[in-house]
Amino acid sequence: MCAPFASPEIVNYRPRLMVHRPMRSSFATTPARSRNMRAITSTNNRSTERKIRAHLAQLGIRGWRIRFSELPGCPDFVFPAARVVLFTDGCFWHCCPRCGHVPKTNTGYWKRKLLRNKRRDRAVNRELTLRGFKVLRFWECAVKRNPEQCLRRVIRSLRSRSS
Numbered sequence: 001m002c003a004p005f006a007s008p009e010i011v012n013y014r015p016r017l018m019v020h021r022p023m024r025s026s027f028a029t030t031p032a033r034s035r036n037m038r039a040i041t042s043t044n045n046r047s048t049e050r051k052i053r054a055h056l057a058q059l060g061i062r063g064w065r066i067r068f069s070e071l072p073g074c075p076d077f078v079f080p081a082a083r084v085v086l087f088t089d090g091c092f093w094h095c096c097p098r099c100g101h102v103p104k105t106n107t108g109y110w111k112r113k114l115l116r117n118k119r120r121d122r123a124v125n126r127e128l129t130l131r132g133f134k135v136l137r138f139w140e141c142a143v144k145r146n147p148e149q150c151l152r153r154v155i156r157s158l159r160s161r162s163s
């Protein structure tokens with residue numbers, strides 16, 4: 001079960017499930033397309049996660065948990081001792097400034113949806129920070145491009161928080 005959160009938005013936040021509610025009036029997107037995008041997202045996120053896990057293991061960093069649902073936003077990685085949380089953000093769903101985009105069809109629907117995601121991310125960050133966590137967010141493309149740099153940031157945070 002989720003712990004009580006300050007914002008109801010956070011309570012309902014399920015970043016990796018991305019449940020699409022069917023639109024009441026017109027179809028904003030086709031079910032097939034939604035399914036397809038969800039599949040892509042979850043595969044990408046799993047492979048990003050695996051990459052980070054492999055690096056953590058290689059570096060001998062232990063004591064972390066994955067997809068920790070008892071914290072707001074269900075962080076992909078939690079380092080409880082150092083109180084550091086790590087999210088790997090999909091570039092599309094979390095609006096990466098480098099490679100995020102708004103689909104050309106049903107633009108209004110997507111704009112609203114993506115904006116909501118961004119707001120939720122910020123609310124989650126605030127809530128976790130209030131609880132004394134250091135929040136790290138890595139873009140999926142950054143982990144692909146330069147996993148070592150991402151890991152260096154993790155190590156820096158862990159060190160600075162455990163001294």
Ligand SMILES: [Zn+2]
Pocket residue numbers: 091096097098099100139140141142
């Ligand atoms: Zn990106």
